[in-house]
Amino acid sequence: MKKGVLLVNLGSPDSTEVKDVKRYLDQFLMDERVIDVPYLVRAFIVRGIILRTRPKKSAEAYKRIWWEEGSPLIVLTERLQKKVQQLVDIPVSIAMRYGNPSLEAGMRELASQGVTEILLVPLYPQFAMATTETILVLAEKLRSTKFPNIRFTEIPAFYSHPDYVRVLSESIKEALQEKDWNHILFSYHGVPERHIKKSDITKSHCKIDGQCCQSSSPAHQYCYRHQCYETTKQVAEYLGLKEGTYSTSFQSRLGRDPWLQPYTDQTIENMAHQGVNKLAVVTPAFVSDCLETLEEIGMEGKDEFLENGGSEFHLIPCLNDRNDWAQVLSRWVSEWAAEPESVTHV
CATH class of the missing domain: 3.40.50.1400 (Rossmann fold)
Structure with a gap:
């Protein structure tokens, strides 16, 4: 089996345009593990109330922090991926739970390189149903419907590692x-x-x-x-x-x-x-x-x-693409890749 790694972050709108922010917020807030109420109630809250006013306000907020290269979160995740890739011998891709690149796109990129076993790395130190859990649930849904030949190993919450x-x-x-x-x-x-x-x-x-x-x-x-x-x-x-x-x-x-x-x-x-x-x-x-x-x-x-x-x-800045953080991730990846079977070691 060929192994690969998928670093998964929250996500970001494609741009600071109101239409892109609205699309992103709709995908995010309509997640049943983010607003965990029945679908019709959630749709009323999100599409009947929040999305009528929130996208414009959020778009202005995104404009205040947007970088020339794009969304800070996306750019920083890409930088981290490149550093980790330089330190390991197996393919490393990124995906976002909401927005682009999607989780499906990330899995497809690895599959196109012959990967059949993926180490899923939700980039959340602490476990929450609205973060880690929703990534794992969607990943398994995609695996069972579109990537049946792929196996997963899930990295656990690393809040105290x-x-x-x-x-x-x-x-x-x-x-x-x-x-x-x-x-x-x-x-x-x-x-x-x-x-x-x-x-x-x-x-x-x-x-x-x-x-x-x-x-x-x-x-x-x-x-x-x-x-x-x-x-x-x-x-x-x-x-x-x-x-x-x-x-x-x-x-x-x-x-x-x-x-x-x-x-x-x-x-x-x-x-x-x-x-x-x-x-x-x-x-x-x-x-x-x-x-x-x-x-x-x-x-x-x-x-x-x-x-x-x-x-x-x-x-105080987040860990972002710090060299020591990239080295830690690469060590976790390398230890997993060296195992003869899927073993969660972290």
Whole structure:
């Protein structure tokens, strides 16, 4: 069997034109694992309400962060792919869960090179039904209907893998080396609380009460909230951060249902009011800078902090195409490729 690798990221509109942003948002928000309500209700919410006004606003936001080469997320993923490809002996392709290049296109590119066994690498450190799970579900659907001769090996969530913790920690250390700061905020993408409970394989452990994430349970294998807090904890230990100098929050909520708290925007405002005048923010739910990091945090979050009394705000870049991150991925790939059978080693 010939092996290949598919690096899968979230995705991006093809351009900053409203029509392209609308098409992208429709595909994203109509995913039943993103807005997990019955189809007709989801269609009413998305196509009857959100897509009437949101695309124009989102298009303006994308224009603020768009690069000359295109979408930052796409460009950075391409750069990462090229670096990994230079370090391994098997084909490496990229795909996006939403937008282009599609998951089907990525699988087809590998299949055209004779690949029959694919290592799927969702570029999300923490597992969530709206990120990792939706990639795996669509990939299996495509495999069974269009690529029946292909086998998958899925790389598990790497939120606490020593290699990931090390490169994330080193990236933070480098970014703050010559910066003066009072507090580091670990801001993760938010999800509805019901997603946490739906992902609970024990059907009883996750109560989101401040204690369940700290007590051992098989539920943690798929608990996004636990995995976020564990990433923060391990990075803080690696960097030797003192208690009270860092915290965790969750950004980007939609609708009126309760989402994971504390909310990032409220946290940033409160910190400015409470005397934190030099704030650094890192976004470990993303490995590539994108709209949610560059615009929501780097622009909106910064403005909010400064307008409420803060004096310095620093957005720490994602891992992007850092050499040490590419080396970690290439080592995971090479170890998998060397196995005689499909073995998930990470």
